[in-house]
Amino acid sequence: MTDLTALSLIEAATALRTGDLSSTELTKACLDRIHALDSRIHAFLALTPDLALKQSEAADQRLAQWRREGGDPLPLTVGIPIAVKDVLCLEDIPTTCGSRILEGFLPPYTATSVERLIRAGAVVLGKTNTDEFAMGSSTENSAFGPTHNPWDLSRVPGGSSGGSAAAVASHMCYAALGTDTGGSVRQPASFCNATGIKTSYGRVSRYGLIAYGSSLDTVGALARSSADLLPIFTAIAGHDPLDSTAMTDPVPKIILDDTDLRGLRIGVPREYFIEGMQPEVEAAIKEAVRVFESLGAKTRDISLPHTDLALPVYYIIAPAEASANLARYDAVRYGPRLESIKLSEQYFTTRGALFGQEVKRRIMLGTYALSSGYYDAYYGQAQKVRTLIKGDFQAAFEEVDLIACPVAPTTAFRIGEHGDDPLSMYLEDVFTLPANLAGVPGIAFPVGFDSNRLPIGMQLNAPHLGEEALFGAAHAYQGITSWHKEHPLL
Amino acid sequence: MALTVEEVRHIARLARLQLTTEEERLYTEQLSDILDYASRLGEVDTSDIPPTASVLQLHAPLRPDVVRPCTPRDRILRNAPSDQEGMFRVPPILDT
Numbered sequence: 001m002t003d004l005t006a007l008s009l010i011e012a013a014t015a016l017r018t019g020d021l022s023s024t025e026l027t028k029a030c031l032d033r034i035h036a037l038d039s040r041i042h043a044f045l046a047l048t049p050d051l052a053l054k055q056s057e058a059a060d061q062r063l064a065q066w067r068r069e070g071g072d073p074l075p076l077t078v079g080i081p082i083a084v085k086d087v088l089c090l091e092d093i094p095t096t097c098g099s100r101i102l103e104g105f106l107p108p109y110t111a112t113s114v115e116r117l118i119r120a121g122a123v124v125l126g127k128t129n130t131d132e133f134a135m136g137s138s139t140e141n142s143a144f145g146p147t148h149n150p151w152d153l154s155r156v157p158g159g160s161s162g163g164s165a166a167a168v169a170s171h172m173c174y175a176a177l178g179t180d181t182g183g184s185v186r187q188p189a190s191f192c193n194a195t196g197i198k199t200s201y202g203r204v205s206r207y208g209l210i211a212y213g214s215s216l217d218t219v220g221a222l223a224r225s226s227a228d229l230l231p232i233f234t235a236i237a238g239h240d241p242l243d244s245t246a247m248t249d250p251v252p253k254i255i256l257d258d259t260d261l262r263g264l265r266i267g268v269p270r271e272y273f274i275e276g277m278q279p280e281v282e283a284a285i286k287e288a289v290r291v292f293e294s295l296g297a298k299t300r301d302i303s304l305p306h307t308d309l310a311l312p313v314y315y316i317i318a319p320a321e322a323s324a325n326l327a328r329y330d331a332v333r334y335g336p337r338l339e340s341i342k343l344s345e346q347y348f349t350t351r352g353a354l355f356g357q358e359v360k361r362r363i364m365l366g367t368y369a370l371s372s373g374y375y376d377a378y379y380g381q382a383q384k385v386r387t388l389i390k391g392d393f394q395a396a397f398e399e400v401d402l403i404a405c406p407v408a409p410t411t412a413f414r415i416g417e418h419g420d421d422p423l424s425m426y427l428e429d430v431f432t433l434p435a436n437l438a439g440v441p442g443i444a445f446p447v448g449f450d451s452n453r454l455p456i457g458m459q460l461n462a463p464h465l466g467e468e469a470l471f472g473a474a475h476a477y478q479g480i481t482s483w484h485k486e487h488p489l490l
Numbered sequence: 491m492a493l494t495v496e497e498v499r500h501i502a503r504l505a506r507l508q509l510t511t512e513e514e515r516l517y518t519e520q521l522s523d524i525l526d527y528a529s530r531l532g533e534v535d536t537s538d539i540p541p542t543a544s545v546l547q548l549h550a551p552l553r554p555d556v557v558r559p560c561t562p563r564d565r566i567l568r569n570a571p572s573d574q575e576g577m578f579r580v581p582p583i584l585d586t
Contacts, residue, residue: 215543239551241553244548244550244551248551309534315528327506331571332570332578333570333578334570335569337571339581341582348506348508351508352507352510353508360507363507364498364501364505368525371504381531381532381534381536382528384534384541385534385536387540387542422523422524426524
């Protein structure tokens with residue numbers, strides 16, 4: 001029998017419909033693969049085999065009934081084993097955000113995005129590793145140890161959704177939920193040869209997503225292709241009365257057959273080709289642009305003039321929002337407590353001991369940017385420059401339908417490479433931050449390898465709520481290329 | 491924009507973070523570097539530019555105001571490091 005974990009999500013869903021395979025078989029195959037590989041990769045922080053097998057049995061019954069009685073088409077996610085980034089709550093399952101300060105926390109409810117996937121029949125295998133509170137670009141900031149890139153175990157998988165990306169790339173699951181505040185779905189997708197969607201701000205409910213930067217946080221997903229990714233997006237998108245920023249606009253029904261790219265206008269921003277960029281990345285992106293031209297797209301050079309300001313804007317606004325959001329960790333309502341004789345001391349000791357270095361650094365930075373005397377110069381000014389960055393995208397989308405650019409300046413770097421230099425790590429996010437500041441969606445997908453056989457990813461951005469065009473363009477590209485089918489030998 | 495150790499201690503007090511001496515030294519250096527990098531924002535002329543707090547045109551979606559069940563108390567309290575008689579238990583707040 002062939003290895004079931006090597007199937008694409010669409011192939012697995014097709015086999016479930018015909019009855020050639022059962023969800024229980026797929027689930028057991030994924031759990032077996034996790035047990036065989038995850039001691040080397042560390043994609044998961046917690047496994048939920050009992051829940052998964054219960055859900056897969058229910059999915060098998062649902063499929064059997066559908067085969068017997070017919071009826072409306074079932075969602076493609078029915079019976080498909082997936083993984084969930086450990087910043088999304090799942091009722092009664094430990095949810096840590098990769099932090100000691102939430103060790104032992106059992107959420108009393110499930111995040112809307114996870115709930116919708118479960119209702120759409122998906123099987124949850126477990127919770128994936130993340131940089132602590134999603135703050136990082138490498139998954140090295142997890143309090144529970146780094147995740148290793150399946151393409152080279154000495155390298156990072158990217159971050160912060162590095163566990164989800166590594167799980168997808170190593171075929172431990174067919175898709176995974178991630179979150180993207182500054183590139184945390186797209187950059188790990190790029191580093192691991194996965195396809196990842198960063199959704200428009202407001203497209204997917206943030207209810208049950210443990211907050212980092214609330215004006216930037218988005219729930220997204222990773223899978224092995226655009227076609228595999230779409231059913232996950234379809235399941236999670238749409239308004240939620242429990243999140244007032246989850247937009248009421250209807251979600252279009254997206255169909256991916258023979259997407260025609262003729263006449264599609266793609267802009268390539270000159271500011272995204274910078275000094276110090278890995279030449280192989282630049283070459284692969286330019287080659288991918290030529291592939292889009294061969295598909296009939298019209299590409300042109302464009303300018304997003306305020307791009308170089310996105311990094312300083314992000315690293316003021318996101319820490320400022322984080323410093324407020326993380327004030328809730330007071331050792332009163334959840335998490336471990338360092339006993340003190342006074343409440344005021346308990347805040348200091350518990351937070352000082354149980355937050356990691358990067359989280360403390362960002363809380364400090366955000367507290368400073370919001371503090372009396374500095375607010376206008378830092379936070380206020382960053383919010384104004386954010387308007388300019390958003391305006392760059394609005395102006396560009398007057399002239400083009402999509403924007404094509406690299407995901408990151410380099411391929412996956414070595415674990416420990418950025419050491420004690422946070423600013424050099426922040427520079428890894430230079431091409432992904434602008435989309436979060438502007439609220440627009442992005443898709444990352446494989447477009448080649450460097451000489452070390454490390455994956456290279458391209459990013460497409462669309463106007464707000466323009467996910468349909470992203471799935472279509474990436475699908476058309478994947479129809480005539482095979483980079484996304486390459487997988488690491490493990 | 492160089493921060494002093496005293497400023498770092500002040501920020502840590504505001505943020506309710508106990509730092510080690512080594513962390514104070516490290517953050518003084520690293521936060522100075524990051525703020526130095528961010529100081530380029532000050533060079534941008536934003537005199538006529540409104541701030542962006544959210545990319546959405548926010549409106550408050552309304553729903554009928556009906557009584558619904560809420561999360562049972564014991565499911566909230568089970569996560570607390572200490573509780574007593576249905577309440578969160580904390581160390582003294584005031585000096586006695």
